[in-house]
Amino acid sequence: MSKRTFVGLCFAPLAVLAAAFFLLPMARLVLIGASGEQGFHAYTAILFDPRYRATLFNTVALAAATTIASLVIATISGLFLQRNRFPGHALLVAMLTFPLAFPGVVVGFMIILLAGRQGLLGDLTLHLFGRREVFAYSLQGLFLGYLYFSIPRVILTIMAAVEKLDPSLEEAARALGAGPWRVVRDVILPALAPAFIASGAIAFATAMGAFGTAFTLATDVAVLPMLIYTEFTLSANIALAAALSVGLGLVTWAILALARSYGGTGVAAAG
Amino acid sequence: MTMRDRLIFALQLLFTILVAAFLIVPAVLSMLAGITVNYFRGIQSGLTLQWVVQVWQLYSDTIFRSFLIALATLGVTLVVGIPAAYALHLRSDRFSRAIEEIITLPLAIPGLALALALLLTYGGFSDFRRSWLFILAGHAIFTLPFMVRSVMAVFGAIDVKTLDEGAASLGATPWRRFRDVIVPNAMPGILAGSLMVVTLSLGEFNLTWMLHTPLTKTLPVGLADSYASMRLEVASAYTLVFFLMIIPLLVAMQMFARQRAGAASL
Amino acid sequence: MTRQFNAGEHGVAVHIEHCAKTFADGTQALGPVTLEVARGETVVLLGPSGCGKTTLLRIIAGLETPDAGGRVLFNKSEVTRVPIERRNVGMVFQSYALFPNMNVADNIAYGLKIRGVNAAERSARIAELVALTGIEGLERRRVDQLSGGQRQRVALARAVAVRPSVLLLDEPLTALDAALRERLRGELNRLLRTLGITTIYVTHDQSEAMALGDRIVVMRKGAIAQSGTPREIYFAPANRFVAEFVGAANILDAAYSNGSLLVPGGKLLAPDAYENPKDRVLVMIRPESIRIVAVDGAGLCGRVESLNFVGDRQRVAIAEVAAKPIMVDAPNSIPLEVGERVGLVIDPSAVRLLPGDPP
Numbered sequence: 001m002s003k004r005t006f007v008g009l010c011f012a013p014l015a016v017l018a019a020a021f022f023l024l025p026m027a028r029l030v031l032i033g034a035s036g037e038q039g040f041h042a043y044t045a046i047l048f049d050p051r052y053r054a055t056l057f058n059t060v061a062l063a064a065a066t067t068i069a070s071l072v073i074a075t076i077s078g079l080f081l082q083r084n085r086f087p088g089h090a091l092l093v094a095m096l097t098f099p100l101a102f103p104g105v106v107v108g109f110m111i112i113l114l115a116g117r118q119g120l121l122g123d124l125t126l127h128l129f130g131r132r133e134v135f136a137y138s139l140q141g142l143f144l145g146y147l148y149f150s151i152p153r154v155i156l157t158i159m160a161a162v163e164k165l166d167p168s169l170e171e172a173a174r175a176l177g178a179g180p181w182r183v184v185r186d187v188i189l190p191a192l193a194p195a196f197i198a199s200g201a202i203a204f205a206t207a208m209g210a211f212g213t214a215f216t217l218a219t220d221v222a223v224l225p226m227l228i229y230t231e232f233t234l235s236a237n238i239a240l241a242a243a244l245s246v247g248l249g250l251v252t253w254a255i256l257a258l259a260r261s262y263g264g265t266g267v268a269a270a271g
Numbered sequence: 272m273t274m275r276d277r278l279i280f281a282l283q284l285l286f287t288i289l290v291a292a293f294l295i296v297p298a299v300l301s302m303l304a305g306i307t308v309n310y311f312r313g314i315q316s317g318l319t320l321q322w323v324v325q326v327w328q329l330y331s332d333t334i335f336r337s338f339l340i341a342l343a344t345l346g347v348t349l350v351v352g353i354p355a356a357y358a359l360h361l362r363s364d365r366f367s368r369a370i371e372e373i374i375t376l377p378l379a380i381p382g383l384a385l386a387l388a389l390l391l392t393y394g395g396f397s398d399f400r401r402s403w404l405f406i407l408a409g410h411a412i413f414t415l416p417f418m419v420r421s422v423m424a425v426f427g428a429i430d431v432k433t434l435d436e437g438a439a440s441l442g443a444t445p446w447r448r449f450r451d452v453i454v455p456n457a458m459p460g461i462l463a464g465s466l467m468v469v470t471l472s473l474g475e476f477n478l479t480w481m482l483h484t485p486l487t488k489t490l491p492v493g494l495a496d497s498y499a500s501m502r503l504e505v506a507s508a509y510t511l512v513f514f515l516m517i518i519p520l521l522v523a524m525q526m527f528a529r530q531r532a533g534a535a536s537l
Numbered sequence: 538m539t540r541q542f543n544a545g546e547h548g549v550a551v552h553i554e555h556c557a558k559t560f561a562d563g564t565q566a567l568g569p570v571t572l573e574v575a576r577g578e579t580v581v582l583l584g585p586s587g588c589g590k591t592t593l594l595r596i597i598a599g600l601e602t603p604d605a606g607g608r609v610l611f612n613k614s615e616v617t618r619v620p621i622e623r624r625n626v627g628m629v630f631q632s633y634a635l636f637p638n639m640n641v642a643d644n645i646a647y648g649l650k651i652r653g654v655n656a657a658e659r660s661a662r663i664a665e666l667v668a669l670t671g672i673e674g675l676e677r678r679r680v681d682q683l684s685g686g687q688r689q690r691v692a693l694a695r696a697v698a699v700r701p702s703v704l705l706l707d708e709p710l711t712a713l714d715a716a717l718r719e720r721l722r723g724e725l726n727r728l729l730r731t732l733g734i735t736t737i738y739v740t741h742d743q744s745e746a747m748a749l750g751d752r753i754v755v756m757r758k759g760a761i762a763q764s765g766t767p768r769e770i771y772f773a774p775a776n777r778f779v780a781e782f783v784g785a786a787n788i789l790d791a792a793y794s795n796g797s798l799l800v801p802g803g804k805l806l807a808p809d810a811y812e813n814p815k816d817r818v819l820v821m822i823r824p825e826s827i828r829i830v831a832v833d834g835a836g837l838c839g840r841v842e843s844l845n846f847v848g849d850r851q852r853v854a855i856a857e858v859a860a861k862p863i864m865v866d867a868p869n870s871i872p873l874e875v876g877e878r879v880g881l882v883i884d885p886s887a888v889r890l891l892p893g894d895p896p
Contacts, residue, residue: 006445007361010354014374017351017415021408022377025388032391077290080283094525095291099298101517103476105495106510110297113304118311118503120300148294171600172634174621176648176699180279186647190638209381212476212491216498225383225477232387242391245384253379 033246036239043243059224062146063207067200070150078158100152104212111145111217112136139221145213150203161195201259205252224248305508322508330509333493340403340489341472344410348468352418357453360426375416382477403487409478414471418464425460463527470520547577548735549612549702551597556607558592566592568759579729579736581750583743589759590739591707597737598705599624611702627701631708633692635680641691642676648699666694685713686721697732704736710745722748743783755779777891780821787863789820802858803837806885819891824866826887835880841873
């Protein structure tokens, strides 16, 4: 057979799998989303209906806060770890990246262990202040959970970017008289900007679509994935759930496309 | 180092240790809780394997099923992904870039949405819907981009086109070239991709929760169950089992990545 | 406020005393080296890669500290422990290290900004430097829009803007293609003469060294092989390594006898100033110092092995003179044929005796 035929055949299994289990279902989802009473207007309902607007706002705010916090934490620690070697360094890096593979449910459980009714932090505050603080099931707990699965992802990307920094740029700045803080501000942070955008977008997208964590923590705080879930399984509002899913998918995809235009190829796995 | 440098170092170290503690302490705690007789009374109450045994009795089927699905997902992504990666690499034109976008879309779409789409399309085929193959379909779509990307990365690094042309000049047909030259040289990417796929499949929840039935539970689904309904020690023991499954894979991935980085710098 | 070394127009004198450098993994990049650079002088550190020249430059810059016992002084003040931020040096890196997040003008003015110079003065200084380095019109450009030659000029302008005490250049022309390098070498030379600052220049290219240096310091394996003016280095190399590294050299093994040096192809007159002659000596002769004459009556003869026309002259390999064929640069006007026997005449003053080299 010719080369061209062979290459065409190579695509065949992919074509079948993608068409059957992705393209077709997604197309159906879009159609079903528009099959409710509002028709295609269901898609704009997310933005304009006050019920859903609050949920959307919560989700975006939470994702944004998580992204910013993870970037700050990852930059401080990432710079420190890449630039300093000391006994225990490898262990510290392993500890920071180990939770990378945890599904959202496990992250939720971790937060419960930290801040739930028998939580470690609760014990601590009991000792110190005489009052047991339980915040796993509130917005703070959810935020901590999101932070828990974002930090490992972002730190890996930032550390990889720091490794690729050109040392001669920093030396040139120092030769011109810049002190350590100015070097960070004028040379290092601008050089890391693409990495910030790429990993920040991935962290944001992951946080937007996170389900397992919110599910386990069973909070009252409404985030979009939970809303979709309850509409589908409890209220059987299939069309609405479909519409919301498509909307969420579009927003997430747009943000990730932005990330890719800055050259990021990160992992946006479970949340 | 000046005093100021030492202070800055110490503060950064402290900060990093705190962050690491935030991440690790609950994990360690849960592992301990899984083998402690009574969590409230702590270690003093003694160590035991009773919870682990109980987990096995209650959930061993989920553990087996997770492995089954993970391996099956691996098989599917290998068969589908490697040829596709090869074809995409060779074509390198707008068509293949479009295909790459489509393959990567499942990553952008929240697992929930994907699951919903699958349910609405195939929910009617009850035999399929009720079998573990349904979950396999979701996992395959979700992990495929990782395999394809991993293999394509290796193709990019080793100039596979020249190898292919060399083999062709010696008379090998496209299929033989694929089998004897392309695949063996792509091994590092295939291995890395495989580790990634298995790890992702074992830990997948968002999709699987929507797709599962009481008879097709996977380990993460069982975990969610146990967090909601079981006592802390059992849930912890179950989490411990999950960690024991995942950690060797993570270590293997890290070692592998470091080995390849070392080889690349030669 | 940082203390800057303000040494006026010609910079400082640099004194390096017993500076060695051993890195963390055990490699010794530099053995103990002592070097004096006078105020306003341009010294070129020349040598093959790995000879320690860049390490020495970085020690002078303040990017590395020498091993214990080493000292670096600027005009008699010890700066060994002073970090680079406070040494007021101007450094041009091999890769130029221009800041991609700033345009050309901001790059040039960065050092001034650090020193708190106000905006009006900064603009004036930028204009001055832009004119000096010939990059008018590029002030608003971003770094990735510049060609290699333009980047090099911006890097130079930036280093010089702060009126440094010493100008340090780390192979600034190596990253450019050969034609550009030739052209920029001349410009760089003019610029350095105009500025008159103490300059230390690192390169592995000997023609660059000869063109730019008041003095050349040839380095090898972490030590100084010879230090001298370009003419001294070229005509009176101290050892075989320097002789072969700088320009082409014929190295012959000869026996000394009665004012003559005997080689397989005949004999040549030994130079006059010749103390303590040993029986066997190592002799260096440059290809352009050998004249080809008729074979009859010539004291030194050989056979033409190959001819190489290089444009302005022919490079001839002549065998049977010494153990290995020697290279002779002959004018194109002399007709030669491969296999022809020719005579050679060498002026005794062009014969240089070399000490035995360490292995």
